[in-house]
Amino acid sequence: MPWKCFIARAAGLALCLAVAATPVPSLAQAVPAQTVVVENDRGGLLAERLREIARLRQSGARVEIRGRVCLSSCTMYLAVPDICVDPDVTFGFHGPSSYGRPLSPAHFENWSQIMASHYPETLRRWFLSVARYRTSGYYRVSGAQLISMGTPRC
Structure with a gap:
């Protein structure tokens, strides 16, 4: 007082x-969360993406994945609580590596689990059983397929 x-x-x-x-x-009620539009993101370093996703989660931002592609670490945005995807986006999944070079088995397992923790359950199971073993190129999944698995549509 x-x-x-x-x-x-x-x-x-x-x-x-x-x-x-x-x-x-509360501040969250008084100030609307920002909207971040991700377009044509070809991926990047996992550690940097993890920091960005943590910041977005903490801020309560809405993330909209649009454009033509969301490849590699871009797919980890699927962990943001307020996410939506455009059905026409092509998502590219592959396993962890060090700039294309294989990781030790322990590091490969650790980073695979970290990546998988950012995906909805159905996608997580597929990633761990199939996609993580591909370290050259991508397995392509459409936004429409992700929407059919329960990811919200933009």
Whole structure:
């Protein structure tokens, strides 16, 4: 309660208490979350993408995946709670590597699990059983296929 409430007169004190008891909307309610449009993203380093996704999740941003392609680490945006995809986007999935070079078995398993944790359950199972073993090129999945698996459509 502001210090001025303590020095208010009796009549003013009731008003001050009423104002102090009035709920204030949280910042998340008062400020609409930003919308981030991802277009034609060819991927990048996993560690950088993980930081970006954590920032988007924390901010409550909506992520819309549009354009022609969302390849490699771009697919990890599917972990953002407020996500939607355009049915015409082609998503490209492949397993982890170090700039195309194989990882040690332990690192391969670790990074595969991290990547998979960013996918809806059906996609996660497929990624872990099939797609992660491809480290050259991509398995292509359309936005329409992801929508049929439960990902919201933009």
